[in-house]
Amino acid sequence: MRHLKIKQFEESFFRVIMFLSTLLIVLTLFLIIFTILYKGLPSLSWEMISQVPKGGFYFGKEGGILNAIIGSLYLSFGATIIAMIISLPVALFINIHLVKRKKLVNAIRFILDLLWGVPSIVYGAFGFAVMIYFGLRTSLLAGMITLTFLIIPIMIRSMDEVLKTIPIGLMEASLSLGSTRSETAYKIFFKQSLPGIITAILLSFGRAIGDAASVLFTTGYTDNIPTSISQPAATLPLSIFFQLTSPIPEVQNRAYASAIVLTFIILLISISSRFLFNKFNKHNIKS
Amino acid sequence: MKITLISRNSKDKFHFTWMTICLIIILFLPLLLGIGLYLKSKLLLDSTSVFDILFSKEWSPIEGKFGMLPFINSSLWVTIIAILIAGPICLFSAIHLTQYAKKSFLNFMHPIIDILSGIPSVVYGVWGILIIVPLVSKYIGPFFGKETTGYSILSGSIVLAVMITPFILNILIDIFQTIPKELQEASLSLGATKWQTIKKVILKKALPGIISAITLGISRAFGETMAVMMVVGNVTKLKYGVFQPGYPLPALIANNYGEMMSIPMYDSALMFAAFILFAIVLLFNFASRLLIIKYEREIK
Numbered sequence: 276m277r278h279l280k281i282k283q284f285e286e287s288f289f290r291v292i293m294f295l296s297t298l299l300i301v302l303t304l305f306l307i308i309f310t311i312l313y314k315g316l317p318s319l320s321w322e323m324i325s326q327v328p329k330g331g332f333y334f335g336k337e338g339g340i341l342n343a344i345i346g347s348l349y350l351s352f353g354a355t356i357i358a359m360i361i362s363l364p365v366a367l368f369i370n371i372h373l374v375k376r377k378k379l380v381n382a383i384r385f386i387l388d389l390l391w392g393v394p395s396i397v398y399g400a401f402g403f404a405v406m407i408y409f410g411l412r413t414s415l416l417a418g419m420i421t422l423t424f425l426i427i428p429i430m431i432r433s434m435d436e437v438l439k440t441i442p443i444g445l446m447e448a449s450l451s452l453g454s455t456r457s458e459t460a461y462k463i464f465f466k467q468s469l470p471g472i473i474t475a476i477l478l479s480f481g482r483a484i485g486d487a488a489s490v491l492f493t494t495g496y497t498d499n500i501p502t503s504i505s506q507p508a509a510t511l512p513l514s515i516f517f518q519l520t521s522p523i524p525e526v527q528n529r530a531y532a533s534a535i536v537l538t539f540i541i542l543l544i545s546i547s548s549r550f551l552f553n554k555f556n557k558h559n560i561k562s
Numbered sequence: 563m564k565i566t567l568i569s570r571n572s573k574d575k576f577h578f579t580w581m582t583i584c585l586i587i588i589l590f591l592p593l594l595l596g597i598g599l600y601l602k603s604k605l606l607l608d609s610t611s612v613f614d615i616l617f618s619k620e621w622s623p624i625e626g627k628f629g630m631l632p633f634i635n636s637s638l639w640v641t642i643i644a645i646l647i648a649g650p651i652c653l654f655s656a657i658h659l660t661q662y663a664k665k666s667f668l669n670f671m672h673p674i675i676d677i678l679s680g681i682p683s684v685v686y687g688v689w690g691i692l693i694i695v696p697l698v699s700k701y702i703g704p705f706f707g708k709e710t711t712g713y714s715i716l717s718g719s720i721v722l723a724v725m726i727t728p729f730i731l732n733i734l735i736d737i738f739q740t741i742p743k744e745l746q747e748a749s750l751s752l753g754a755t756k757w758q759t760i761k762k763v764i765l766k767k768a769l770p771g772i773i774s775a776i777t778l779g780i781s782r783a784f785g786e787t788m789a790v791m792m793v794v795g796n797v798t799k800l801k802y803g804v805f806q807p808g809y810p811l812p813a814l815i816a817n818n819y820g821e822m823m824s825i826p827m828y829d830s831a832l833m834f835a836a837f838i839l840f841a842i843v844l845l846f847n848f849a850s851r852l853l854i855i856k857y858e859r860e861i862k
Contacts (some may be wrong), residue, residue, distance in 0.1 A: 282692060282755065282757075282758075286756070288755035289654075289757065290658075290662065290757075292654055293654040293655065293657055293658035293662065294658055295654075295660075296650075296651045296652075296655040296656050296658065297654075297655040297659060297663070297671070299651060299655075300655055300674070300675075300678070300727060300731070301671075301674055303724055303727075304674055304677060304678050306689075307681065307685075307686075307689045307724075308694070308767070310689055310692050310693055311685065311688065311689065314692060322775025358676065361584045361587070361588070362584075364577070364580055364584050364585075365584045365585050366579065366582040367581065367590055368581035368582070368585055369585075370583075372578070372581070381855075383585070383589065385851060385855075386588075386589055386592060386853050387588070388847070389592060389844060389847050389848060389851065390588075390591060390592060392778070392781055392782070392843055392844070392846075392847040393592075393785070393843060393844070394784070394785020394786065394787065394812065394839055394840075394843055395596065395787065395839060395842045396785060396787040396812045396815055396816060396836065396839065397595065397599070397785065397836050397839055397843070398595075399815075399816075400599065400815060400832070400833060400836035401595050401598055401599060401836070403819070404598050404599070404602050404833065405598070424591070427588065427591075428588075431588070455570060455571070455573075455574035455576045456574060456578070457573065457576075457577035457578060457581075458573075458574070460577070461577070475591070475799035481680055484682075485680070485681075485683070485684070485685075486682065486683075487682070487683065487684050487787075487788045487813070488683070488787035488788055488816060491816055491819060492819045512682055512683075512684040512788065515684050515685075516684055516687075516788065516792070519687075519688065519691065519792070530688065531688060531692075534684070534688045535684060535687050537682060537684070538681060538682075538685055541680050541681065541682060542586065542677065542680070544678065545676060545680050549673070549676075551628065559687075
């Protein structure tokens, strides 16, 4: 009887621990969001997100971080578009042309998963080496290329996960009606999985805009808004980082406010992708 | 009719070619990364032996000494402590979410995990400076009777632990969900309690999966740069300890990129640091992915 009691105690003990672990994770998220909001909101102003840094900005004078917001958006848009041009065909190719060759497809997925795991600082160093090799200078273009390397595996694998779920009957039906494989790919599979593909693209965009280590050496930094892709650009994560290393409290406070801006952009992307997915996924053929 | 057919066929050919080219580029990317970084670090490797670089403590770029032991050491410490914190929490939470919690609670957790994994690493760094660094210097340090500025290995590990939690938790939840329900039902019907079933059946069955989730977490933690760099102190000292500042490999690369341009050997050393990171992360990823694939095959 006592033996049983101990057992019951053990179970309830671990249940409490397990519940607390989960609670800890949830609380940590709220703590992070609360901390950033609490510290950053007082310094967040319209001026900050609508102006570029003026003289003495890094000493606590007037100006804002518009250069970094625009720079980050340019950079991530560019990288996402280049990555899309490469990723979409690969994802479709794996799921349509190679669908019968299971072993090859699994090997490709394996390599993509490996690439996904490569740290962004390694891509940064590699991108820097490539940049020097081609004689480029730190610029939007060099940053875009580096970021493209980083997000391609993410994009292909997320698209692949969606395309994988499309019933093979759909492909067979399309092919038997006389359409070519590429027509099946772009006109049937692409349309059928469009919500998922958009989610994959938004996910990659969010990853691109938040990443700092990979663009640290390739994008440079400037107080101006770039007007061409051969100019350097500021990015939001780096702008936060630089403002935070300043000893002046006003500048540090602005770093917290900039962190709100970055977090807000990323949350917006993540929420809208979820919304879009739920809204449009209803109309699809399910297996 | 014929013309449209020809144009359709050539379109198909065009798409096929482009798809193949893209796929080949992607598949060669890991090789390209490895070769590129190796070629850049060759300058250093030609003058100093690998053994000297990896196991020498002396780091002084001006004198041409590039011992990376302090950095490798810091990286290992930060990663190991982060895993020791995040691993058990994720495991407990994953069991709770998949075995005990209601479905609606799991649905509530999914966006939470998503958001946690979406927060950029710089924001984690900001949070670390605001909360974790003071926490370590004011409470945790004094509690153990140590004086610390807070910018320490421990702070880096805690921030890192929070960052890899959503990553590990996601994989663990997947793994626990793939375990067939019949197995649990068989165990329960034999009179085992829920907890006994979890301990003796589920955890045992899921062990390879759990190990690979942790390994993936390690490789993720090993390469994380910005957040760790912001709280870890970035000083190389001969003194070791969790309350001492550290200087992990990724931070070394990120911090010195401006200065190294003038000394080719310095540049080469940092590229070698990137190469080490790449090699280690790839190795860990490789092993754990293989383990996961094997595990999934066995379960099915």
